Amino acid sequence: MPGKRLISIEGIAKRYPRKGEGELTIFEDLWLSIDRGEFVCIIGHSGCGKTTVLNILAGLDTPSEGVVIVDGKEISGPSLDRAVIFQGHALLPWMSVLGNVAYAVAARHRDWPKAKVREHAMRFIDLVGLGPAANRKPSELSGGMKQRVGIARALSLEPKTLLMDEPFSALDALTRGTLQDEVRRICVSSDQTVLMITHDVDEAIYLADKIVLMTNGPDAHVAEIVKNTLPRDRVRNDLHRMPGYYDLRNHLMDFLVTRSATFKDELAAGLPYDFRSPPVVVPIVTKEGAEPAPVDAKGDRVAS
Ligand SMILES: Nc1ncnc2c1ncn2[C@@H]1O[C@H](COP(=O)(O)OP(=O)(O)OP(=O)(O)O)[C@@H](O)[C@H]1O
Ligand SMILES: [Mg+2]
Structure with missing residues (x-):
């Protein structure tokens, strides 16, 4: 029986050399663990290093310090066990929808005959509702359809971890909502481990079990990890009616508007903070004006 923890990010930093001014630290001392089946979102302002963290996990970039352990082994490069859905769709323009997905499946299963590759690819193309468009080229698809191909391709690899970099940000609200629903359904039903x-x-709030809040760069840090205690069977259109929804939303908005910038000052003023285990917070207020309830390392509430 494999352990509960799948990914362990241990003290990673990313630094770039600067002409005549020493190094620029984008982020440092970043620690984070992800359990099997967990859906984790990272939120932070532009430039704090989110894509860099995701690329390091994908094996497409390397940290300046620290290591990432996946399934007990330090990662040393890309792996089909960690599939990425990029912000741009990154499709091969000369191949059809089926061709793009089958290409990935064939890379994963080199010994499979053509028919089996095709059948497997079609299963995932159908899953994202693109069956009727399987023979179209990317140039004949809308933005939302292209993004679906990217999702089908990543899921068809049946990866241990799915890495997604703002997969829905370029879509109109309606398409974004539909795709969020589909991705959530697929990930929950297959206990997929996700970092998005x-x-x-x-x-x-809709997708994540826990939400990692990153402070502004340079010198970004994980300020805290917010545990989402809304029911697992939540439905997008009912979120705002759920008890605790606004506490959670206000907490995240307050972080983005204020604390993401002021966290550094809090640290300088002596805020007790352990980089190795950032505080886990459940921002659901139990009585008017109360602070977010403190929780232990497992995210369970502790008596205050
Ligand atoms: N090769 C490089 N040399 C110097 N700085 C770089 C290099 N590549 C990235 N950076 C810087 O690293 C920082 C983090 O980039 P990254 O793309 O990870 O940010 P992000 O949090 O994903 O931002 P966004 O929300 O805009 O996508 C940025 O300030 C970027 O300018
Ligand atoms: Mg980015």
């Missing part, structure tokens, strides 16, 4: 980057607080 988003700028959208409501998207994070």
Whole structure:
């Protein structure tokens, strides 16, 4: 029986050399663990290093310090066990929808005959509702359809981890909502482990089990990890009627509007903070004016 923890990010930093001015630290001392089946979102302002963190997890970039352990092993490069859905769709323009997905499946299962590859690819194309468009080229698809191909391709790899970099940000509201519903349905039903980057607080509340709040860069940090205690069977259109929804939303908005910038001052003023285990917070207020309830390392509430 494999352990509960799948990914362990241990003290990673990313630094770039600067002409004549020493190094620029984008983020440092970043620690985060992700359990199997967990859906984790990272939220933070532009430039704090979210894509860099995701690329490091994908094996497409390397940290300047620290390590990432997946399934007990330090990662050393890209792996089909960690599929990425990019913000741009990154499709091969000369191949059809089926061709794009089958290409990935064939790379994963080199010994499969053509018919089996095709059947497997079609299963995932159907899953995202693109069956009737399977023979179209990317140039004949809308933005939302292209994004679906990217999702089908990543899911068809049946990866241990799905990494998504703002997968819905370029879509209109209606398409975004539909795709969020589909991705959530697929991930919940298959206990998929996911790390997703988003700028959208409501998207994070709908999809994530926990939400990682990153402070502004340079020198960004994980300020805290917010536990989402809304029911797992939540429905997008009913979120705002759920008890605790506004506490959670206000907490995330307050972070983005204020604390993401002032956290550094709090640290400098002596805020007790352990980089290795950032505070886990459940921002559901129990009585008027109360502070977010403190929780232990497992995210369970502790008596205050
Ligand atoms: N090769 C590089 N040399 C110097 N700085 C770089 C390099 N690549 C990225 N950066 C800087 O690293 C920082 C983090 O970039 P990253 O793309 O990870 O940010 P992000 O949080 O994903 O932002 P966004 O929300 O806009 O996508 C940015 O300030 C960027 O300018
Ligand atoms: Mg980015």
